[in-house]
Amino acid sequence: MPDISAATAKLTVLHTGTVIIDEALPYHRDSDRPLAWTHLGRSRRHLIEAPVSCYLLEGPHGLILIDTGWNARNRTRAGQIANLRTQYPVNKAVLPVGAAVHEQLEERGIRPRDLDLVLLSHLHCDHADGLSHVKEAPRILVSSPEWEAGNTDRLRYLRHEWDGVDVGTFSWNTQVGPFGAGFDVFGDGSLVMVAVPGHARGLCATIVRTGAVAETDRDRWVDGVDAPGVPDPRHFLLLTSDAGYGRPSFEEGLRPGVVVDAAQAKRSLDWVRAAGDDPRCLGLLANHDPEVLPGTRALD
DSSP, X not given: OOOTTSOOOEEEEEEEEEEEEETTTTXXXXXXXXXXXXXXXXXXXXXXXXXXXXXXXXXXTEEEEEOOOOOGGGGSHHHHHHHHGGGTXXXXXXXXXXXXXXXXXXXXXXXXXXXXXXXXXXXXXXXHTTGGGGTTSSOEXXXXXXXXXXXXXXXXXXXXXXXXXXXXXXXXXXXXXXXXXXXXXXXXSSEEEEEOOSSSTTOEEEEEEEEEEOOOOGGGOOTTSSOTTOOOOEEEEEEEETSOOSHHHXXXXXXXXXXXXXXXXXXXXXXXXXXXXXXXXXXXXXXXXXXXXXXXXXXX
């Protein structure tokens, strides 16, 4: 039986601005023409504005931040073009004053060095751009395959976003998720990074377990939520990152338009959708879902 005392007590959703993208980027349809997600040659009616989220977890393991959102450099058009470079035409940042991750932490009396751990779901610009704002955190981690991709794929990543930042990597240490690969951060099942590749090579969703035990029929538990031989009865939230972007992903099964492997992206989304139906699951929180409002959720 897992240590139920080792559960996240509070989860705060932070919206660090928004991103303006073509609707084909988060939601791929078979009728989309090739590269529709770039918005080239498409009318403005296909543009949508979606939140860019980070997550602050508070519990017995300390203060943990997941993802870093936009950098304050994006507040001017010139700064944004210089920062996002070739990716600027595809995704444009909107970042009001006070909305950057370090500004929202400071508003809560938290300095970056007060964080115990920063975890990155992946290294795409809207998730890693704020790294310089929290570089004083004692530990910053991303999956090993994502770190390799981020430092070799110049089309999909902006390596300057982590210049001067001490980023470490983690390897898979547990068999969870659609590919039997995950990282149990503290070894107690309270926080698990789950490999959900496809949109990015090392993309991770996150299982955040609460302190409450679900009284449910185990026959309805979904494969891959628990490590083999380690059934965990606790309720959980699943932070889907970019495996799914919102309601059309989860209800219609629309995978992202931007992928490195479409088959993996579909398999990852299928597992996320199934996990959402697990009776222990309290909800799916997608990073860019406008229906997921900012605020604090008690998880006891």
